[in-house]
Amino acid sequence: MFSCEEENRRHRRQRHKGNALMVSECSYSLLRSELEDTTKLLAGTFQLSISAPDNGTVQIDHALFLTVAENLIGNAARFAKSEIIICLQQRENLLRLSVTDDGPGYPAELLQNGPKPFGKLNGDSAHFGMGLYSSQTLCLKHGGALTLTNRKNHGAIATASFQTNRKP
Numbered sequence: 001m002f003s004c005e006e007e008n009r010r011h012r013r014q015r016h017k018g019n020a021l022m023v024s025e026c027s028y029s030l031l032r033s034e035l036e037d038t039t040k041l042l043a044g045t046f047q048l049s050i051s052a053p054d055n056g057t058v059q060i061d062h063a064l065f066l067t068v069a070e071n072l073i074g075n076a077a078r079f080a081k082s083e084i085i086i087c088l089q090q091r092e093n094l095l096r097l098s099v100t101d102d103g104p105g106y107p108a109e110l111l112q113n114g115p116k117p118f119g120k121l122n123g124d125s126a127h128f129g130m131g132l133y134s135s136q137t138l139c140l141k142h143g144g145a146l147t148l149t150n151r152k153n154h155g156a157i158a159t160a161s162f163q164t165n166r167k168p
């Protein structure tokens with residue numbers, strides 16, 4: 001088993017060799033720290049809330065997880081009015097990353113049909129729609145899923161899940 005940092009280096013060198021997951025053991029404290037850093041970088045002007053387990057480790061493809069996290073946090077930063085909430089939870093053999101914002105929410109077409117490659121909605125010519133689609137693909141590759149919902153009054157919730165082997 002490799003550390004997350006070692007695994008990221010190996011991951012970059014070997015990603016082109018195939019579609020196999022590069023699973024490594026990562027601590028929740030490292031994942032939380034990386035979520036905090038990513039959120040500050042991409043959404044530093046917003047009111048931020050991040051929750052994650054305090055201790056333990058999880059076996060995941062670390063680089064894949066970070067790619068999905070960056071996509072979801074970047075989307076929230078693009079559409080949020082003032083608040084982003086990030087929650088990392090372990091439920092049985094699934095690690096769930098939820099990113100919630102207080103923006104306008106997802107368009108009905110996206111909720112109904114799911115993310116599509118180059119899926120432009122409502123004439124948005126500046127956005128190519130690859131982030132949610134690639135995040136969905138990476139979640140599926142890791143035995144999970146990407147779920148998109150809207151909050152009751154306003155805002156969006158993107159929940160990425162990844163199949164894991166958790167260690168206390």
